[in-house]
Amino acid sequence: MGDRVTMTTAMTTATAMTAAMTTRVTAAEDGPADGVTAEGAVKAAPAGPAHGVPDGPAHRVPEGSAHRVPAPRRGAEPAPSDGAGAPAPHDPRAHGFLPERPPVRAMIGTWTRLDAMARAAAVAPDRAAAVALVERARRAEELTALRQRVSRLSLRNAEAAAMRIAVIAVSCGWCGLDPQAPAAREVADEAFLELWAAIAHRIDHDQFVALPTLALHNWAPERKPRRHIPIDQLARTEALVPIVRWAPEGQPLSRLDRLMLAATRLEAHGIWLFRLADTLAGRSPDDSSTPTALRRLVRVQHALRAQLHAEAAELAAAPATPQQGAVLGALAEQGALEPPVLQAADAVLGIGGRRMGEGRRQLLRRHLPAQHRAWLSAMDRHCAPVRTLAHRGGPDAAVYREAQESLIALRRTYTALVQTAARPGTAPLPAAA
Numbered sequence: 001m002g003d004r005v006t007m008t009t010a011m012t013t014a015t016a017m018t019a020a021m022t023t024r025v026t027a028a029e030d031g032p033a034d035g036v037t038a039e040g041a042v043k044a045a046p047a048g049p050a051h052g053v054p055d056g057p058a059h060r061v062p063e064g065s066a067h068r069v070p071a072p073r074r075g076a077e078p079a080p081s082d083g084a085g086a087p088a089p090h091d092p093r094a095h096g097f098l099p100e101r102p103p104v105r106a107m108i109g110t111w112t113r114l115d116a117m118a119r120a121a122a123v124a125p126d127r128a129a130a131v132a133l134v135e136r137a138r139r140a141e142e143l144t145a146l147r148q149r150v151s152r153l154s155l156r157n158a159e160a161a162a163m164r165i166a167v168i169a170v171s172c173g174w175c176g177l178d179p180q181a182p183a184a185r186e187v188a189d190e191a192f193l194e195l196w197a198a199i200a201h202r203i204d205h206d207q208f209v210a211l212p213t214l215a216l217h218n219w220a221p222e223r224k225p226r227r228h229i230p231i232d233q234l235a236r237t238e239a240l241v242p243i244v245r246w247a248p249e250g251q252p253l254s255r256l257d258r259l260m261l262a263a264t265r266l267e268a269h270g271i272w273l274f275r276l277a278d279t280l281a282g283r284s285p286d287d288s289s290t291p292t293a294l295r296r297l298v299r300v301q302h303a304l305r306a307q308l309h310a311e312a313a314e315l316a317a318a319p320a321t322p323q324q325g326a327v328l329g330a331l332a333e334q335g336a337l338e339p340p341v342l343q344a345a346d347a348v349l350g351i352g353g354r355r356m357g358e359g360r361r362q363l364l365r366r367h368l369p370a371q372h373r374a375w376l377s378a379m380d381r382h383c384a385p386v387r388t389l390a391h392r393g394g395p396d397a398a399v400y401r402e403a404q405e406s407l408i409a410l411r412r413t414y415t416a417l418v419q420t421a422a423r424p425g426t427a428p429l430p431a432a433a
Helices: 002-030 109-122 127-139 142-147 155-171 182-186 190-203 211-216 231-237 255-269 271-280 289-317 322-333 340-349 351-356 358-365 370-382 384-391 395-422
Strands: none
Touching: 109 127, 109 142, 109 155, 127 142, 127 155, 127 190, 142 190, 155 190, 155 211, 155 322, 182 190, 211 255, 231 255, 255 271, 255 289, 255 322, 255 340, 255 395, 271 289, 271 340, 289 340, 289 384, 289 395, 322 395, 340 358, 340 370, 340 395, 351 395, 370 384, 384 395
């Protein structure tokens, strides 16, 4: 009898503790109704200086600085997925379009051959030298050996392999090819195309040879942090180095290296833009919280523009080569230099469809993974009511137009950064955004 009473008491206590823990976790996940924490730099006040970016170099942001985009709430992070299984549902409020974990820094086993090939292709003096590397690997049957092992890769390692494939493809001038198209075999090495297609199938992303892969999967912290921090905070607060360098080892980072790292930091600083997009989704234009969220969006976009200005000085002082200018030119021709965070802002404000046509907008999105494209399409639909402010008058409509103008200015600043990275070039670079 005494044992039964003791067991009942223990079960009652455990149930109460579970309920209390559930209440706390739910509160942490829900957060404020508008998706922005109170202590963040993005506040509800309609005016004030741009928050989120310090005046100094963007890759060494002090932890205690008041002028930075705050780290996202840990409760918003999705559960990590099994590396070999299906990914967890994507929640851009947790870390934007950055990968859920830092990219794989070192390949192992047979895949070290692909890593070595990518590193050599990145520093090749011209396209012919890069193509010669691929042909040499084909004659040694290395490409066939790699293709036979693609199915054994975890998803995370497959994404790491995709980044290295992308580096090789753009170095050889093949970034606009469809690896499964018969016409591609007349231009590129057939064994490499088969490996490329197998990797694309493994990650379920055909058009991955673009900035989202080349930048967001090609970085690592210079020093391993002493404690676990969210990935966007890691990319904001730590000095970053490329995994595959476009400059030879032992030499300063090139302009292309710095542009790709700048794009990664832009995504990390833009985490609040994804939160605000989620806040505005489905919101009526007459809702009193809509202009408040739009004002916050303006300040975030001003912060991202300041972030790019902070990157410009170091990028302009970095060395450049004609081959790197050719790489940037080829990517720009394919519309493959658009940062995902700018596409997220466009999905809310609708500028892309109006300024460059819906077809061009979808061409830019094809370089993103399927789950990211799906999220942008959902934002297109859910933010449509807010976009009706473009046809209205009054103070709320003025705030909406200010948000559009700040996004246009941000795009121009990014385009100028790309132009700087491309010099010296043999031809003017097409518009990057």
